[in-house]
Amino acid sequence: MSDTQMIPQIELYKLLRALSLAMDYNRSGLMRHHQRVALICSYLAEEIQLDPDLLPQLFCSAIIHDAGTSTFKEKADLERFETINPWRHCKRGHQLLSKMPILKPLAKVILYHHDRWDGQNQSGLSGSSIPLPSRIIFLADRVDVLAYQTGNILDYRQEIVDQINEQSGTMFDPELVHVFNKVSSKESLWLDLTSQFMDSQLGRRLHTCPVITSEKEIIGVSKIFADIIDSKSPFTYRHSRLVAETASLLAGQAGFTGRQQKRMYIAGLLHDLGKLSIPEEILEKPGRLNKQEYNVIKHHTYITHQILSMIDGFEVINQWAAYHHEKLNGEGYPFHLTGADLSVGSRIMAVADIFSALVEDRPYRKGLPRHRVEEIMNHMVATKSIDGEIVHILMDNYREAEILKEGMPVNWAN
Incomplete structure (x- = not known):
């Protein structure tokens, strides 16, 4: 690359998608957790016809939502369906992203992405006061934690749906749970989560995010x-x-x-x-x-x-x-x-x-x-x-x- 040749414009989502892949390793290897969460978010956003102005914020936040974690121990704690004190990594992710103007809009979403609907949160928020993109990511994040199992995902998808429904109105926004019930009937959702073609699926489903110039x-x-x-x-x-x-x-x-x-x-x-x-x-x-x-x-x-x-x-x-x-x-x-x-x-x-x-x-x-x-x-x-x-x-x-x-x-x- 000559000195006169600029780095080309890069879609923020694509840059974050590549770099966040490094965060998706744990003791079992590459989990692709961030990509899977972004994919589930895309299904939910499409079903509720989310405001197009919120789509870039949702997708870019989803692909980097666990920026506040680095160690395998921290990641193992988040692999439990009901996590212990998730606020620490949410707050750290918020602090990191707040330093950068182009990422600052994502920081607030990430700060609240483990907030429960019923209000038992260190943030003090509850219900609809929790930002909608944060609520979507929380639901998608917990679905993926439940979905990461061995075997044919279609064989145990109903168990996942049942467990999510048990937490409707407590952990999760009941309207989003209702939406999830609709999209979960699509085999394509579950097959996308385990597909070797996930990158191309994400490229087709996710809308354009801001461009780094x-x-x-x-x-x-x-x-x-x-x-x-x-x-x-x-x-x-x-x-x-x-x-x-x-x-x-x-x-x-x-x-x-x-x-x-x-x-x-x-x-x-x-x-x-x-x-x-x-x-x-x-x-x-x-x-x-x-x-x-x-x-x-x-x-x-x-x-x-x-x-x-x-x-x-x-x-x-x-x-x-x-x-x-x-x-x-x-x-x-x-x-x-x-x-x-x-x-x-x-x-x-x-x-x-x-x-x-x-x-x-x-x-x-x-x-x-x-x-x-x-x-x-x-x-x-x-x-x-x-x-x-x-x-x-x-x-x-x-x-x-x-x-x-x-x-x-x-x-x-x-």
Whole structure:
């Protein structure tokens, strides 16, 4: 992608759909919960002929409604039909989305998306005072929790319908339950939920959402996902931000233009997107990983690559983000690329990620001082793992990189 070529306009729903896929991993693998909830919402919205002005808000909120969760434990708690204290993740999701103007309209919907109709809510709302999109998502969300079972979904759909009806007027809006009873008679609803063609179904059913028109907006959305990623573990609470800031600093010193630095910043924010699929006990293990655990870790860059490949205009950003564990000698993962395959941007990201990991605290050690960072990185240069010229740029600008670690980000990306 040349510097004069802008990232094309992106439908907000499509961007969120791709990125939220990373949030849909739990201990059982990829659940596609957000997509399934959005699909159920589309059936309900169509049946009630929802105001077209509310459709984008509903669909975009549905596809990111659990933004306030990161860990497998939090997700397991939400897989119970009657959750315990869901307000915490609703409030966190609201806080995250309120930071970004294009997502702020979704924040209120997400804040109330576990509010019960009968009013036993920390929000203080009840009945029709709960926003309609929130009520729709709550019902769809709980239907999907019940629907995620093994076997033929048509065999147990009536059990799901019965359980939803038992909570009409208590958990759920009784009018929406009535609507659900109508749409649940369609086998297509249930077959769509388990279909390998879900992406195309969503594309056909969901209406156009707002369009992201600037890299500043993409950076804002990427920052929110960086916060979700880094909330996975207290040891990575700012890792994605530090990698993004360090990579953009190195890119500027390497001669990248301002626009290219912004793309590098986006790539850094999203480089660990796939870590949302990794169990916390592996990320936080206080000792060396065994072979099996290391093999699990190797999934994360592959998942990052596959998810970012779904976003139009992210081709170069994807390479910079997803190749950060590749090595010049071909001994990295998961693609075993060599120096001939790795662009300067990918090499910069690898150095930025290593620097950030070395200076940050980890479960098994405190952040390392400069002399140890230099020793380790120089050894990696000698073994042809990383690019010596990029390491040289880092060492020449080490104080600036240290300032970034102290939480003082560069201003150009604001």
